Amino acid sequence: MLIEKLNQLQALFAEMEQALIAYSGGVDSTLVAKIAYDVLGDRALAITAISPSLLPEELEDAKIQAATIGISHQIVQTHEMENPNYTSNPVNRCYFCKSELHDTLKPLALELGYPYVVDGVNADDLHDYRPGIQAAKERGARSPLAEVGVTKAEVRQLSQQLGLPWWDKPAQPCLSSRFPYGEEITVAKLQRVGRAEIYLRKLGWQNLRVRSEGDTARIELPPEQIQDFVLMTDLPTIVSAFQKLGFIYVTLDLEGYRSGKLNQVLHQQALSVK
The missing domain is CATH 3.30.300 (GMP Synthetase; Chain A, domain 3)
Structure with a gap:
């Protein structure tokens, strides 16, 4: 079953031909980056957005993991802290965070010739309160793990099978x-x-x-x-x-x-x- 889902993910990236990955360095987006790179090679690009809500240690982990995978990795700055809709911390705060992220990534992807922006949203995330998912969808982002039905537990299982040493890394939201x-x-x-x-x-x-x-x-x-x-x-x-x-x-x-x-x-x- 898990191998079948991996095959589906690989086929999905093969169809895309080029992809820019919204890459936080967490287990989910790192698995997406790994599979994308295995299929697309230098036609896959990982982008990490930095802001005060990201620990410096998390950025360093993201750099190390990207280098281990081999995928090209770039860093951009996002400015959600300048948006009072975000800093007032409403229940849909994540909507404004992901809006800022994808309003930054989508133009960059088009400028660099990448037709798709993909993220690390998994199937279980769809059943939690995640207003940021809607913001990403509105901007045309795709979620390969969710599309194929990969759960949180399966993300770690796949990561372990693919030899990623951080497969059991604790979740670290912003x-x-x-x-x-x-x-x-x-x-x-x-x-x-x-x-x-x-x-x-x-x-x-x-x-x-x-x-x-x-x-x-x-x-x-x-x-x-x-x-x-x-x-x-x-x-x-x-x-x-x-x-x-x-x-x-x-x-x-x-x-x-x-x-x-x-x-x-x-x-x-x-x-x-x-």
């Missing part, structure tokens, strides 16, 4: 996802939460989020790691480090980390309307 809807996003806040996550990763905790609400940082870890975190880390030292970054309160989410957690408020609001 830093703006760390803030509750309605709280204004600023460059300083993005840098603060980014440095907090880097601090914890250097201590060995890889799959995590630091959610920011006002002056409070809320650390989310996989539920099975919470007890070890409490027992094995020097909690006062962590509190001190976070306070030096500008947080006043530092908390640990006892429920633990799960993807899309901030969207639960949307489901609660929808239920209250019924």
